[in-house]
Amino acid sequence: MSEAESTPDEEPLIRVSGLHMDYPIRGRGLFSRTTGAVHAVNGVDLSVRPGEVLGLVGESGCGKSTLGRCIVGDERATAGHVYYQESPGHVADLVTAGKEDLRRYQRDIRVIFQDPFSSLNPRMTVAQIVGDPLASRHLARGSELEDRVAEALRRVGLSPTYMRRFPHAFSGGERQRINIARALILNPRFVIADEAVSALDVSVRAQIINLLRDLQEELSLTYLFISHDLSVVESICDRVAVMYLGKIVELADTEEIYAEPKHPYTEALLSAVPRPDPRLRGAGGRIRLSDEFPDPSDPPAGCFFHTRCPYADPERCSADPTVLRELTPKHWSDCHYSETLTLAGVGAEQEVAAS
Amino acid sequence: MIDTAAPRHEKNEVFGKDMGMDESVASDERRPLLRIESLKTHFFVDDGPVRAVDGVTLTVPRGKTVCIVGESGCGKSITGRSVMGLVEHPGRVVDGHIWWSPADGDQRSSAGGRNPLRRSRRHAADSDQDAVDLAALDPRGEALRRIRGNEISMVFQEPMASLSPMYTIAEQLIETIRLHRRMSKRDAYRLGVELLTRVGIPRAEQRMNAYSFQLSGGMCQRVMIAIAIACGPKLLIADEPTTALDVTTQARIIDLLAEIQAETDMSMMFITHDLGVVAQIADEVVVMYLGTVVEQGSVEEIFHDPKHPYTRALLASIPKMGVGARKRPETIRGQVPHPLNRPAGCPFHPRCDQAIAGVCDTSEPPTVELPNGRRVRCVLYDRELVTTAAKGDQAVEATSGGTDE
Numbered sequence: 038m039s040e041a042e043s044t045p046d047e048e049p050l051i052r053v054s055g056l057h058m059d060y061p062i063r064g065r066g067l068f069s070r071t072t073g074a075v076h077a078v079n080g081v082d083l084s085v086r087p088g089e090v091l092g093l094v095g096e097s098g099c100g101k102s103t104l105g106r107c108i109v110g111d112e113r114a115t116a117g118h119v120y121y122q123e124s125p126g127h128v129a130d131l132v133t134a135g136k137e138d139l140r141r142y143q144r145d146i147r148v149i150f151q152d153p154f155s156s157l158n159p160r161m162t163v164a165q166i167v168g169d170p171l172a173s174r175h176l177a178r179g180s181e182l183e184d185r186v187a188e189a190l191r192r193v194g195l196s197p198t199y200m201r202r203f204p205h206a207f208s209g210g211e212r213q214r215i216n217i218a219r220a221l222i223l224n225p226r227f228v229i230a231d232e233a234v235s236a237l238d239v240s241v242r243a244q245i246i247n248l249l250r251d252l253q254e255e256l257s258l259t260y261l262f263i264s265h266d267l268s269v270v271e272s273i274c275d276r277v278a279v280m281y282l283g284k285i286v287e288l289a290d291t292e293e294i295y296a297e298p299k300h301p302y303t304e305a306l307l308s309a310v311p312r313p314d315p316r317l318r319g320a321g322g323r324i325r326l327s328d329e330f331p332d333p334s335d336p337p338a339g340c341f342f343h344t345r346c347p348y349a350d351p352e353r354c355s356a357d358p359t360v361l362r363e364l365t366p367k368h369w370s371d372c373h374y375s376e377t378l379t380l381a382g383v384g385a386e387q388e389v390a391a392s
Numbered sequence: 393m394i395d396t397a398a399p400r401h402e403k404n405e406v407f408g409k410d411m412g413m414d415e416s417v418a419s420d421e422r423r424p425l426l427r428i429e430s431l432k433t434h435f436f437v438d439d440g441p442v443r444a445v446d447g448v449t450l451t452v453p454r455g456k457t458v459c460i461v462g463e464s465g466c467g468k469s470i471t472g473r474s475v476m477g478l479v480e481h482p483g484r485v486v487d488g489h490i491w492w493s494p495a496d497g498d499q500r501s502s503a504g505g506r507n508p509l510r511r512s513r514r515h516a517a518d519s520d521q522d523a524v525d526l527a528a529l530d531p532r533g534e535a536l537r538r539i540r541g542n543e544i545s546m547v548f549q550e551p552m553a554s555l556s557p558m559y560t561i562a563e564q565l566i567e568t569i570r571l572h573r574r575m576s577k578r579d580a581y582r583l584g585v586e587l588l589t590r591v592g593i594p595r596a597e598q599r600m601n602a603y604s605f606q607l608s609g610g611m612c613q614r615v616m617i618a619i620a621i622a623c624g625p626k627l628l629i630a631d632e633p634t635t636a637l638d639v640t641t642q643a644r645i646i647d648l649l650a651e652i653q654a655e656t657d658m659s660m661m662f663i664t665h666d667l668g669v670v671a672q673i674a675d676e677v678v679v680m681y682l683g684t685v686v687e688q689g690s691v692e693e694i695f696h697d698p699k700h701p702y703t704r705a706l707l708a709s710i711p712k713m714g715v716g717a718r719k720r721p722e723t724i725r726g727q728v729p730h731p732l733n734r735p736a737g738c739p740f741h742p743r744c745d746q747a748i749a750g751v752c753d754t755s756e757p758p759t760v761e762l763p764n765g766r767r768v769r770c771v772l773y774d775r776e777l778v779t780t781a782a783k784g785d786q787a788v789e790a791t792s793g794g795t796d797e
Contacts, residue, residue, distance in 0.1 A: 096638040096639075096640060096641075097609075097638055208727050208728070208730075209464070210727050211727070238463035238464050238665065238728070239463060239665065239667070239706060239709050239710055240463060240705065240706065240709050240723065240724035240727070240728075241463075241727055242709075242721075243709040243710075243711075243721040243722065243723040243724075244723045246711075246721055247720060247721065247723060250720070265638060265639065266639075267639070267713065268668070268710070268711040268712065268713045269711055271711065271713055271714075271715075271716075271719075272711040272719055272720070272721055292716055295713065295714060296714070305640060306639060306640065307713070308643075309639040309640045309642065309643040310639050310668065310713060311639075311642070311643070311646070311666065311668030311669045311671065311672045312668055312671060312672070312712075312713065313667045313668045313670075313671050313695070313707070313710050313712065314671050314695055315671045315672075315674070315691045315692055315695050315696075316692075316695075316696075317671070318671070318672055323643075325640075325643060325644050325647065326640045326644075328608060328610035328611065328638075328640065328641040328644060329594070329608070330608060382714070383713045383714035384713075384714030384715070384716075
């Protein structure tokens with residue numbers, strides 16, 4: 038049984054099943070042969086329920102952004118399926134869908150990118166940027182287009198009078214609002230926020246997080262929130278999936294995964310987050326992972342994480358491949374020893390410090 | 393720790409404690425390594441001068457880590473670059489002093505000779521005699537070049553971009569070492585291997601011949617740190633050294649910097665926007681906003697008893713882990729104004745919930761000295777100003793809580 042099949046109660050909006058994304062490595066020369074492959078996504082099963090915010094966390098290079106790109110169809114997955122429930126009873130596979138169909142589905146699945154400075158074309162006005170998804174699909178033009186742009190801008194807290202301006206006139210927070218307006222103008226159902234607040238200043242970041250949450254409620258959106266920042270993820274997500282070397286290694290409800298992680302990698306990630314309280318210096322067990330990340334073109338045998346895992350069993354972990362399994366209802370982990378390890382989460386010592 | 397401005401002396405009596413120079417210095421027997429006084433670094437662009445750093449005063453004590461924290465555009469990086477003489481055209485230091493006293497007050501190198509009592513008597517103004525004013529040196533001159541990379545070195549945010557992809561790690565390390573120390577290439581190579589091992593690079597010998605693009609971001613940052621500490625600097629300026637790294641790598645780099653600092657007693661000026669990192673590494677914290685220092689104090693006080701409304705708002709707006717899912721973070725309304733469009737009076741007043749109309753929007757706030765060498769640049773802590781304003785406007789109840797502490 039895999040996570041993708043485990044939600045019989047409710048058909049997920051997006052169901053990823055056995056997804057692989059390999060990038061070929063070519064040798065030197067003009068007619069180079071493929072000498073290997075980077076397994077950016079290495080067999081992912083995941084489902085996103087309507088109306089939820091699913092967090093996807095992991096270190097850079099773990100494949101979290103690639104997974105997002107595969108889901109939205111920017112990359113054609115090498116193997117596996119991305120099922121999208123277009124309407125009740127009608128499920129489409131985005132991996133095998135034809136170009137025309139995919140373009141139609143992409144109206145419903147939009148992406149908000151990270152860098153508010155490089156993701157906006159400096160030669161286009163705000164109206165052109167925000168209205169582009171409509172204009173390029175010939176869905177609206179003239180005054181109707183303008184009205185839709187104005188509405189999208191108002192929705193993200195910008196004045197429609199900004200329409201004629203160019204992106205350079207805006208601050209990071211405002212640019213990210215423009216990005217969000219562009220993502221929302223097609224009235225999508227599913228939004229992938231790829232590090233959408235990572236480049237923002239603290240005070241602005243909180244504003245954008247709250248904006249994303251308000252929009253979610255207002256427009257009944259479903260989010261995949263990709264981020265490396267675990268403190269932000271906790272503040273916005275209902276469930277969190279932890280990714281390592283192309284695989285999901287743990288998945289659970291947010292509160293549970295932060296309080297009681299079942300995978301040593303999750304524990305290490307949580308303990309590495311610097312806590313904004315000098316009294317918590319060195320708290321959280323101080324697990325320090327080596328910064329030598331294994332080569333995704335040649336992942337280690339057995340458990341992918343065993344080369345950095347402080348609890349690794351030299352025999353079993355370096356030999357037996359891991360399988361993501363449901364430990365307790367809705368809590369998944371692929372560690373061989375999830376049942377027996379006692380891992381530290383966050384939360385308990387926070388209260389100690391407060392008292 | 394603090395550059396106590398003499399005219400402010402009488403203000404301290406408000407707080408029931410004499411904060412005279414002698415006492416406050418006695419707590420820190422040695423003269424600060426670096427003292428920045430009313431530093432102004434402006435950029436002369438077509439649209440007018442951008443006051444990136446506009447009257448910054450702060451000190452870096454010996455063997456301590458001072459974190460400069462603030463949002464983008466607050467001038468924290470430019471402050472660090474001003475110390476290094478690395479401000480790029482069209483910017484330049486237009487006013488103020490950067491007093492650098494590498495040897496004085498601490499005769500560690502030559503045996504004995506240190507007299508803490510004598511030092512404690514020393515008035516801040518006297519230090520000018522044997523300290524060097526880095527702001528007065530030619531940024532391209534020989535004198536500053538001797539200090540830069542030798543006594544003061546710097547680690548930058550983008551480790552990948554700071555290392556040249558054209559040269560091996562060995563070549564870049566040896567070049568730096570030999571630039572400042574008389575040493576044969578072979579000795580420099582050996583020292584290079586030692587340094588790489590010191591900063592936690594496994595198989596250092598092999599890594600010497602690697603190029604930067606063959607290393608991960610964390611490894612590159614370790615190499616940058618190795619280069620920075622190669623000459624045993626007295627001050628390391630780290631400008632967002634972990635911002636581009638993963639949390640796991642960040643944690644290890646912070647550990648490494650703290651370790652090196654404890655071992656060598658070097659001082660560190662750590663520039664970051666991340667309050668989590670500040671809480672982990674700082675001894676002292678300097679909070680900046682729009683080119684000015686709004687508050688300065690020990691890390692414990694800044695986090696557990698913040699005074700300035702901006703510091704409070706900043707702390708409230710960071711999501712805290714372990715408090716449960718989907719807690720709405722508090723926000724600071726508005727955004728950091730464009731530097732060409734600085735508000736009059738207190739630069740934070742348009743976003744401040746406690747701003748007093750007629751005071752905060754018209755006059756520059758005073759810098760008020762608080763006990764324990766703390767300083768805050770806000771009228772709320774100036775009893776005189778607050779009471780004058782309260783007479784005119786009874787609706788400033790919010791402020792009384794702050795001043796009674």
